[in-house]
Amino acid sequence: MKAVVTVFPGSNCDRDMKVALERAGCSVTMVWHKDTALPEGTDLVAVPGGFSFGDYLRCGAIAANAPILAPLRAHAERGGYVLGVCNGFQVLTEAGLLPGALLRNAGLKYICRTVGLSISTTNSVFTSAYEQDARIALPIAHHDGNYFADEATLDRLEGEGRVAMRYTDNPNGSARDIAGILSENARVLGMMPHPERAAESAHGNEDGARLFAHLTEAVLRA
Amino acid sequence: MTEPAITEDLIEAHGIKPDEYAEILNILGREPSFTELGIFSAMWNEHCSYKSSKKWLRTLPTDGPQVICGPGENAGVVDIGDGQAVVFKMESHNHPSYIEPYQGAATGVGGILRDVFTMGARPVAAMNALSFGRPDHPRTRALVHGVVEGVGGYGNAFGVPTVGGELRFHTAYDGNCLVNAFAAGLADADKIFYSAASGVGRPVVYLGAKTGRDGVGGATMASAEFDETIEEKRPTVQVGDPFTEKRLMEACLELMQTGAVISIQDMGAAGLTCSAVEMGDKGGLGVRLDLEKVPTREENMTAYEMMLSESQERMLMVLDPAKEAEAKAVFDKWDLDFAIVGETIAEDRFLIMHHGEVKADMPLTKLSGSAPEYDRPWEPTPPAEPLGDVPEIDPVDGLKALLSSVNYGARTWVYEQYDSQVMADTVATPGFGAGVIRVHGTDKMLAFTSDVTPRYVRANPVEGGKQAVAEAYRNLSAVGALPLATTDNLNFGNPEKPAIMGQFVGAIQGIGAACSALDMPIVSGNVSLYNETDGTGILPTPTIGAVGLIAADETPILGRAREGDLLLLVGETTGHLGQSALLAEVFNREDGDAPAVDLEAERRNGTFIRENRDWIAACSDLADGGLALAAFEMAHASGIGVQIDAGDTPTLFGEDQARYIIAAGFDAAEALMIAAGQAGVRLQTIGRFGGTAVQLGHSQASLGELRLAYEGALAEAFA
Numbered sequence: 053m054k055a056v057v058t059v060f061p062g063s064n065c066d067r068d069m070k071v072a073l074e075r076a077g078c079s080v081t082m083v084w085h086k087d088t089a090l091p092e093g094t095d096l097v098a099v100p101g102g103f104s105f106g107d108y109l110r111c112g113a114i115a116a117n118a119p120i121l122a123p124l125r126a127h128a129e130r131g132g133y134v135l136g137v138c139n140g141f142q143v144l145t146e147a148g149l150l151p152g153a154l155l156r157n158a159g160l161k162y163i164c165r166t167v168g169l170s171i172s173t174t175n176s177v178f179t180s181a182y183e184q185d186a187r188i189a190l191p192i193a194h195h196d197g198n199y200f201a202d203e204a205t206l207d208r209l210e211g212e213g214r215v216a217m218r219y220t221d222n223p224n225g226s227a228r229d230i231a232g233i234l235s236e237n238a239r240v241l242g243m244m245p246h247p248e249r250a251a252e253s254a255h256g257n258e259d260g261a262r263l264f265a266h267l268t269e270a271v272l273r274a
Numbered sequence: 275m276t277e278p279a280i281t282e283d284l285i286e287a288h289g290i291k292p293d294e295y296a297e298i299l300n301i302l303g304r305e306p307s308f309t310e311l312g313i314f315s316a317m318w319n320e321h322c323s324y325k326s327s328k329k330w331l332r333t334l335p336t337d338g339p340q341v342i343c344g345p346g347e348n349a350g351v352v353d354i355g356d357g358q359a360v361v362f363k364m365e366s367h368n369h370p371s372y373i374e375p376y377q378g379a380a381t382g383v384g385g386i387l388r389d390v391f392t393m394g395a396r397p398v399a400a401m402n403a404l405s406f407g408r409p410d411h412p413r414t415r416a417l418v419h420g421v422v423e424g425v426g427g428y429g430n431a432f433g434v435p436t437v438g439g440e441l442r443f444h445t446a447y448d449g450n451c452l453v454n455a456f457a458a459g460l461a462d463a464d465k466i467f468y469s470a471a472s473g474v475g476r477p478v479v480y481l482g483a484k485t486g487r488d489g490v491g492g493a494t495m496a497s498a499e500f501d502e503t504i505e506e507k508r509p510t511v512q513v514g515d516p517f518t519e520k521r522l523m524e525a526c527l528e529l530m531q532t533g534a535v536i537s538i539q540d541m542g543a544a545g546l547t548c549s550a551v552e553m554g555d556k557g558g559l560g561v562r563l564d565l566e567k568v569p570t571r572e573e574n575m576t577a578y579e580m581m582l583s584e585s586q587e588r589m590l591m592v593l594d595p596a597k598e599a600e601a602k603a604v605f606d607k608w609d610l611d612f613a614i615v616g617e618t619i620a621e622d623r624f625l626i627m628h629h630g631e632v633k634a635d636m637p638l639t640k641l642s643g644s645a646p647e648y649d650r651p652w653e654p655t656p657p658a659e660p661l662g663d664v665p666e667i668d669p670v671d672g673l674k675a676l677l678s679s680v681n682y683g684a685r686t687w688v689y690e691q692y693d694s695q696v697m698a699d700t701v702a703t704p705g706f707g708a709g710v711i712r713v714h715g716t717d718k719m720l721a722f723t724s725d726v727t728p729r730y731v732r733a734n735p736v737e738g739g740k741q742a743v744a745e746a747y748r749n750l751s752a753v754g755a756l757p758l759a760t761t762d763n764l765n766f767g768n769p770e771k772p773a774i775m776g777q778f779v780g781a782i783q784g785i786g787a788a789c790s791a792l793d794m795p796i797v798s799g800n801v802s803l804y805n806e807t808d809g810t811g812i813l814p815t816p817t818i819g820a821v822g823l824i825a826a827d828e829t830p831i832l833g834r835a836r837e838g839d840l841l842l843l844v845g846e847t848t849g850h851l852g853q854s855a856l857l858a859e860v861f862n863r864e865d866g867d868a869p870a871v872d873l874e875a876e877r878r879n880g881t882f883i884r885e886n887r888d889w890i891a892a893c894s895d896l897a898d899g900g901l902a903l904a905a906f907e908m909a910h911a912s913g914i915g916v917q918i919d920a921g922d923t924p925t926l927f928g929e930d931q932a933r934y935i936i937a938a939g940f941d942a943a944e945a946l947m948i949a950a951g952q953a954g955v956r957l958q959t960i961g962r963f964g965g966t967a968v969q970l971g972h973s974q975a976s977l978g979e980l981r982l983a984y985e986g987a988l989a990e991a992f993a
Binding site for chain 2: 256
């Protein structure tokens with residue numbers, strides 16, 4: 053599978069994402085935010101964590117207007133796969149590729165800890181590795197992970213089975229405990245937890261490795 | 275623009291003493307200009323010149339086969355095999371953090387990260403040692419929130435994992451908190467970059483953020499005591515921008531790959547002045563700067579302001595002129611300022627021009643090499659009064675008092691505000707012993723710890739100094755890492771007082787002896803003096819940061835105790851209660867002597883742990899709080915109960931040194947006993963793990979109840 057990782061000047065989980073994807077068997081190319089095209093044959097675009105442009109104002113708001121977003125958007129519209137993790141999730145909501153917004157954590161503090169999650173749908177290449185309602189644990193590390201959308205949007209997301217995963221003990225005030233959501237075609241996933249930090253035995257937790265492994269397999273099969 | 279006339283008041287306001295001013299007149303053969311006075315003030319203050327401490331710092335051991343570069347550069351460089359090196363340093367940002375906690379702490383982190391990547395190393399781990407006043411002091415709460423958020427705000431955005439540190443509260447820090455920031459980076463051992471300029475007529479290049487008026491006079495402020503005018507000093511604190519720093523790092527590391535960089539120095543304290551002088555002085559060259567070329571973010575900045583600004587995220591480089599275009603392209607890519615602001619010159623001269631006008635013209639070597647040096651009078655600290663009677667206490671009550679205190683409760687509330695896992699190489703997150711990261715792309719690991727027990731240092735500076743190093747040695751050994759080298763961050767009060775200077779001298783003697791005996795030379799460090807408010811000093815706090823290596827074919831000791839494991843105690847127990855945590859937290863007393871440190875025993879016992887790692891399920895060193903607290907922490911981390919046979923206060927809460935606890939299965943314990951016998955190490959079985967209770971002698975409580983108190987201690991006080 054051909055994956056690309058977008059690199060903004062303040063991305064800091066870009067290498068981690070590359071390592072996790074490569075471990076799963078992907079070939080990975082890094083693309084610079086000023087680039088205006090994706091490499092030929094890109095299957096997956098991963099938007100990694102970090103502080104894309106410092107994020108002193110709304111997280112991801114400037115990145116959502118970077119040149120690389122135009123080909124990323126076209127890729128998504130073609131039905132390509134997109135994975136946004138943490139800051140990547142914030143960028144995808146700011147770019148309008150996913151609904152809602154990520155507000156400041158309810159406790160107003162940055163939180164770095166491993167949290168419990170339950171898988172809310174297996175109906176995507178990102179989550180089909182897990183059983184329905186499976187309990188997994190992944191690290192979070194964010195100041196602005198409090199998922200917000202209006203009630204109608206939340207109802208629609210739930211009704212369409214687009215809530216990918218929920219916190220079992222909500223750490224940040226997210227509406228309906230939402231930790232990750234899918235696009236209408238289930239090919240774009242935004243999630244606050246970091247699967248790339250739970251991707252090998254040295255991390256002491258491999259719950260995230262399954263996401264990458266299964267995603268790679270499923271895309272290759274498709 | 276006309277500069278102010280030089281008056282006695284102006285000289286004093288620059289922190290320059292009359293004898294130092296006489297020396298300035300002697301050097302220049304004339305009255306200094308205003309800009310020159312500012313430059314002397316910046317270079318000769320305590321913070322930059324180490325004028326009170328140099329004499330003693332020279333006595334520290336700084337050499338060893340593992341040392342690639344010792345003190346004197348931006349950070350120390352230590353060999354970790356396979357052509358790789360770890361580059362690290364610890365530095366204080368105490369005064370700025372007390373004045374403006376968020377930005378003070380943030381720029382402290384920024385400064386130490388810059389020190390590391392200036393040498394060509396990518397930062398891979400950070401720690402923070404924080405000391406605050408008593409929790410109910412009116413300033414403490416805001417300081418704790420501000421400093422912790424500042425540390426996190428900078429490190430998290432920059433993208434370096436914070437893997438350890440310290441946090442203490444004591445009324446001696448009420449008016450003067452300590453923020454000691456540590457950073458370590460990785461580099462190829464043959465690609466280290468230094469600050470010495472070479473070659474005449476080479477371009478001096480300014481990189482990074484623009485220069486503003488922030489921090490003008492910061493280094494001078496950091497060398498003064500505080501009084502009620504502290505609020506007026508707020509404008510001398512700089513503002514941090516981790517996003518710019520992240521880009522500056524990436525750009526510098528990319529530029530270094532091109533071979534364009536001849537020498538490089540970050541702009542920290544005393545900004546452009548200090549970095550230019552350093553590069554010239556080390557390279558035996560002069561420097562000419564044309565200040566109108568300096569990128570500024572404010573209008574009409576004077577030469578004085580530009581030379582003394584401490585705006586963050588800036589670098590100075592001497593470049594290979596042939597690679598100028600290549601260098602500029604890298605900085606354009608990262609949208610950073612790049613400007614040629616001067617050149618190296620042959621003569622010993624620091625020449626500052628502004629719009630064609632000479633603003634300063636002074637012999638460069640006199641600014642650093644010939645800075646004043648003092649042999650301050652000092653009095654040895656008198657021997658501590660003997661310890662008074664210590665009443666027996668119900669051991670579980672004693673343990674509860676410790677683990678629900680802000681000093682010994684879980685640090686979770688703080689550590690969760692720091693990203694400890696970015697870079698995805700973190701093996702052990704903060705909270706239980708040393709932090710451990712993997713060397714990216716290898717099976718080697720590095721362990722990090724920072725330690726000091728200021729109560730010990732006050733009671734007995736020599737033993738207290740030794741103890742800080744010994745505890746660092748133990749923390750590294752307890753995770754199976756071979757201690758490699760040390761950085762010291764020496765925080766003391768006013769060195770002009772002989773008693774304070776005596777603490778400093780004693781601590782240095784102890785640190786030096788321990789670093790020699792334990793083979794962990796000092797490779798970098800920082801001295802912070804004048805930590806006093808209204809004439810009252812802090813506890814002497816020589817923070818020791820240390821780095822250890824776990825080789826590719828070794829396993830770290832990161833396991834947990836299991837049901838049925840035996841609890842073993844390594845080392846001699848005499849029940850030393852002087853200056854103990856129990857006395858301070860339960861009896862509100864700080865009397866008696868510090869525990870004596872037997873460096874030979876430290877080495878023997880640490881070696882025993884590392885050599886027998888395969889038999890050890892879990893290991894922890896014993897520090898303040900003694901056996902009871904360490905055993906509880908291991909039980910807590912393992913999620914099972916623990917039972918200790920002894921119930922007497924000295925055994926459970928004494929703070930004898932050179933000790934560890936081990937959890938091991940029955941057969942492994944047998945093997946350890948044999949190995950200990952052969953190594954001449956004292957090893958006893960003192961209890962066992964299992965169940966859900968913590969039992970000390972005949973007294974017991976449920977682990978669950980103790981955990982609640984432990985986990986909630988900090989949040990309850992500050993959340």
